[in-house]
Amino acid sequence: MRIDELTLERFRNYACERAEFDPRCNVIYGENAQGKTNLLEAIAYLSSGRSPRARSDREMIGFEEQDARIGARVFARDREFAMEVELYRGRRRRMRVNQVAAKTAAELSAVFNTVFFCPEDLYLIRDGAAARRKFLDGCLCQLRPRYAAALTSYHKVYEHKTRILRDCGEKPSLLEALPEFNEQMAVTGAVVIHYRAQLCQRLGEYAAAAHGECSGGREELRLTYQTVSTVEDPLGSVGDIAEQLRSHQRSHESAERAAGLCLSGPHKDDIEVFIGGRSARTYSSQGQTRTAALALKLAEREIYQNVTGEYPVLLLDDVLSELDERRQEYVLNRISGGQVFITCCEDDRLEELLGGRVFHVERGIIR
Numbered sequence: 001m002r003i004d005e006l007t008l009e010r011f012r013n014y015a016c017e018r019a020e021f022d023p024r025c026n027v028i029y030g031e032n033a034q035g036k037t038n039l040l041e042a043i044a045y046l047s048s049g050r051s052p053r054a055r056s057d058r059e060m061i062g063f064e065e066q067d068a069r070i071g072a073r074v075f076a077r078d079r080e081f082a083m084e085v086e087l088y089r090g091r092r093r094r095m096r097v098n099q100v101a102a103k104t105a106a107e108l109s110a111v112f113n114t115v116f117f118c119p120e121d122l123y124l125i126r127d128g129a130a131a132r133r134k135f136l137d138g139c140l141c142q143l144r145p146r147y148a149a150a151l152t153s154y155h156k157v158y159e160h161k162t163r164i165l166r167d168c169g170e171k172p173s174l175l176e177a178l179p180e181f182n183e184q185m186a187v188t189g190a191v192v193i194h195y196r197a198q199l200c201q202r203l204g205e206y207a208a209a210a211h212g213e214c215s216g217g218r219e220e221l222r223l224t225y226q227t228v229s230t231v232e233d234p235l236g237s238v239g240d241i242a243e244q245l246r247s248h249q250r251s252h253e254s255a256e257r258a259a260g261l262c263l264s265g266p267h268k269d270d271i272e273v274f275i276g277g278r279s280a281r282t283y284s285s286q287g288q289t290r291t292a293a294l295a296l297k298l299a300e301r302e303i304y305q306n307v308t309g310e311y312p313v314l315l316l317d318d319v320l321s322e323l324d325e326r327r328q329e330y331v332l333n334r335i336s337g338g339q340v341f342i343t344c345c346e347d348d349r350l351e352e353l354l355g356g357r358v359f360h361v362e363r364g365i366i367r
């Protein structure tokens, strides 16, 4: 999978630019605030209908402009696709694949995929469990439709149960529906746990390899999946997991009623990340944290390739800062397979790059 050509019109600080890319490595360099991240953002948007950083589509329309357009020629599944997105102030965006209107972002993802890594992704290691659950759910929802369906049902049932627990003091009759919601949570929760455990196992293998190589074999990364305490084997059968979830619900019934909260279930799951046997969240340095977060994203890319047979395009924004020479060398020269875009500042060690194309971005002009 690759992007061969990109056209940006009135997109952020790009008035009208077109670029043709290398099928393997593309380095985008320039001073701060010139448009490097904007370029990666446009590519990421085409793959997901969503910006990795903007809160609204309007933010991406050039100042003083009424609309913006991103167009691309993409090669995937042995075919070429023309992809196009138009963003407007005050009306709905338009998306097209090969001139045919795409109604949902999923129609873009069905053709083109990217993995985006930026400095803020340190949150994957440093933030609370919700950030890592979101990462797991993002990977699984793209690749496993059955998971996406189970997760949606789980969230719905969770919300209903939370409302019952919150309001039952005033309206005790609500409690009559609780056993049914508990059962649905156990059944859908077991599917969620089953898929997450499998993904964590594979993420752990790939991320450990990437982290080990990036750190020159000096650091060992390990992931452990944390779920409901009664689940003995999260990789076991869905039926067994559901039974163990029921047992957890029973033992937490009175605590849930007292707290007025739903205390039992995979909505509290986490992945613990260890470097050299110690919690990365608590003890790792800035460079180690960045390497571990990058390793997770590279692992996501490998899993995607395993499932679909194609590597998604890898977008690495400002990944070199805070990495020592060995780690930079790994990022620049040893990430193989699939097309890669890397942004960096003027003074990064570009002469060390092997192959690929180098683009200079200055005030929204690509050279």
Ligand SMILES: Nc1ncnc2c1ncn2[C@@H]1O[C@H](COP(=O)(O)OP(=O)(O)OP(=O)(O)O)[C@@H](O)[C@H]1O
Binding pocket: 011, 012, 013, 014, 030, 031, 032, 033, 034, 035, 036, 037, 038, 039, 059, 060, 061, 062, 063, 318, 343, 345
């Ligand atoms: N909607 C917009 N219209 C026009 N310009 C915009 C818009 N949004 C952001 N910009 C401009 O884009 C520039 C930032 O671009 P970008 O984030 O791509 O920088 P960068 O080259 O990645 O810089 P750094 O190295 O600092 O990360 C800023 O000058 C900002 O004012």
